[in-house]
Amino acid sequence: MTVYLVPWDSGRNLMKEANRLYDAAGTFDCVQKDDLVAVKLHVGELGNPYYVQPFFVHDIIRRVKEAGGKPFLTDSNTYYHAQRNNAYDHMVTALTNGFNMAPFIVADGLRSENYRLVKTKGILQEIEVSGAVAEADAMIVVSHDKGHELSGFGGAIKNLGMGCTPRAGKLRQHRTVGLEIDESKCIGCGKCKEICEMSLPEIIEGKARNTSPLCMRCPMCKHGCPMEAISFTHQENICRALASAAYGVLSTFKANKVSYVSFAKDITPYCDCLPNPGEAVMKDVGIFASNSPVSIDAAFLGMIDYKVFNDASHVDCMLQVQEAKDLGIKGEVKPKITKIS
Ligand code: SF4
């Protein structure tokens, strides 16, 4: 299953090159007349400059319309309390970051309660799929390739698995991971409790404890601990959960109705959801297009030294790709890559 690539070369008109890429990959072949087409993207966290540049998205919207579809921008709310935790704040963030080229419909509704529960395969038995995604006729998944603290890597599979699920689905996935506090390192300072939006860790006899079933396995307390006493366990589970959720999301579409475009630019070790993701850790690679999430993610990872992601996250970022393949999502873990020259 071929993946097409425009190498990132600012000596070329990348918008024109991107259009040649879409033609070669058949990106808009999934769109038929009057289809309601979800253009699934991440509109960026306020303060984080690394997200897909709006002019590329503008052109994707134009191409969907040319193909006869009715495009809308979409994403699901975050499960943690930040700038995209409800539809109002999410829409303000989208507009502030320049995404005004089509209606922005928050896929899971005002307070993340609009979803469809579907059966899936793998580590999860079922997954909540955000309503506007589940109801769309076709979808163009526009991803920004980068590292991710929990899963090693975030690309198309994560954009499906995490990005197309509401708060309940995101929690279901995150809770496959464990959280451990190393008592020998903990000095009982209470910073983890201060930073946790639910004040979950308890300080008992000078040591932090967290046994609450409400814990979201967000990285906040881990980041805030001055002694590096907090760590995640069983991180491989969230890689499997992403693939499992992605399978469920794709089950809401008919065959060949989802297409993928990934931008490997401004590649940071951590995710777009942080306001401060750190410096880019490698050169910009390019723009990929494919009709498979497995192939498009594998193509990017196959072109870079992804050890930098693995070292930052302590998990193998190829695991989610292999798991998606093993579950039967179409694609190859060693795809053919055709460069648009
Ligand atoms: S991971 Fe830490 S900060 Fe996040 S909910 Fe759990 S205890 Fe709170």
Ligand code: SF4
């Ligand atoms: S922030 Fe770290 S050192 Fe401080 S109480 Fe929490 S776990 Fe212990």
